[in-house]
Amino acid sequence: MPFETFSLTIENYVAQVVFNRPERANALNQTAWQEMKAIFEELDENEDVRIIILRGNGRHFCAGIDLELLMQVAQSAQKCEGRKREKLRRQVLDLQAPINAIEQCSKPVVAAIHGGCIGGGVDIVSACDMRYCTHDAFFTIKEIDMGMVADLGTLQRLPKIIPPGIAREMAYTGRNVSGQEAERIGLTNRSFVDVDTMLAEVMKIAQVIATKSPLSIRGTKAILNHSRDHSVADGLEYMATWNAAMLLSDDLTEAFQAKMQKRDAVFR
Known part of the structure; x- marks a missing residue:
């Protein structure tokens, strides 16, 4: 627009x-x-x-x-x-x-x-x-x-x-x-x-x-902002919950496969 x-x-x-x-x-x-x-x-x-x-x-x-x-x-x-x-x-x-x-x-x-x-x-x-x-x-x-x-x-x-x-x-x-x-x-x-x-x-x-995993970039920004405003202990607790929800993604699979195949990762 x-x-x-x-x-x-x-x-x-x-x-x-x-x-x-x-x-x-x-x-x-x-x-x-x-x-x-x-x-x-x-x-x-x-x-x-x-x-x-x-x-x-x-x-x-x-x-x-x-x-x-x-x-x-x-x-x-x-x-x-x-x-x-x-x-x-x-x-x-x-x-x-x-x-x-x-x-x-x-x-x-x-x-x-x-x-x-x-x-x-x-x-x-x-x-x-x-x-x-x-x-x-x-x-x-x-x-x-x-x-x-x-x-x-x-x-x-x-x-x-x-x-x-x-x-x-x-x-x-x-x-x-x-x-x-x-x-x-x-x-x-x-x-x-x-x-x-x-x-x-x-x-x-x-x-x-x-070129990086979009899901991981968005997660990294969210974690950095949360960590800025909370204690280390609170941040680590939040981090564990975040990765329990987000870690097992298609982006993770693509990153590993690209590394093994010696090519650039392509994220959707």
């Missing part, structure tokens, strides 16, 4: 989801938030997709929430203070949902970041499985400069990706973190000299992942 604020292509099991509002630095309006949720829910169910690359058109990756939408969220005609706060809470949860859909998507999501990754853009990449960037990329938790607390996932996810002290420094100061610093602190896996090099290398990684 066509989208107004994104472009979507699927080839050889690799989906490319592209922010497509370059004239607004890929700031996300109401339509974009709705489309992002729909896209990742759709790709989660699409058997022709095994991995997803998320990137932006134009000079920047994503400038976060569109200021016009932010103003709409801040305004309310509701006179009852209780109902006004209830509605605002619901609006924040609605804005969180598309980012949650990235994390909850069963396929790995790889962010390829150039230019600005600002405010809500950091929320989005924090929900991705892996992040790669260009040297000229910059990351900033801009909400602090707008008199706000970042509320779409950065403060919950980022301290589990980078050292908590660095996450706090970014959140308190709103300073720019360059692409090379992002690699150094573990915010991105690697930083590349330019966009073309980054996209070529990210595509190589995506193509490798796309």
Whole structure:
């Protein structure tokens, strides 16, 4: 289906989801938030997709929430203070949902970041499985400069990706973190000299992942996310239950047969 604020292509099991509002630095309006949720829910169910690359058109990756939408969220005609706060809470949860859909998507999501990754853009990449960037990329938790607390996932996810002290420094100061610093602190896996090099290398990684057992990749993501949020003991218990359900699969048989026959495995 066509989208107004994104472009979507699927080839050889690799989906490319592209922010497509370059004239607004890929700031996300109401339509974009709705489309992002729909896209990742759709790709989660699409058997022709095994991995997803998320990137932006134009000079920047994503400038976060569109200021016009932010103003709409801040305004309310509701006179009852209780109902006004209830509605605002619901609006924040609605804005969180598309980012949650990235994390909850069963396929790995790889962010390829150039230019600005600002405010809500950091929320989005924090929900991705892996992040790669260009040297000229910059990351900033801009909400602090707008008199706000970042509320779409950065403060919950980022301290589990980078050292908590660095996450706090970014959140308190709103300073720019360059692409090379992002690699150094573990915010991105690697930083590349330019966009073309980054996209070529990210595509190589995506193509490798796309050759693996789809069932095992989806299971690995689910286990990693569960382990992040639970104790080691809980994680091992969950792992045993998972493999009791999923281990004896056609993918396991195909992987063993391919190894014995000295050929590449072909998974359905």
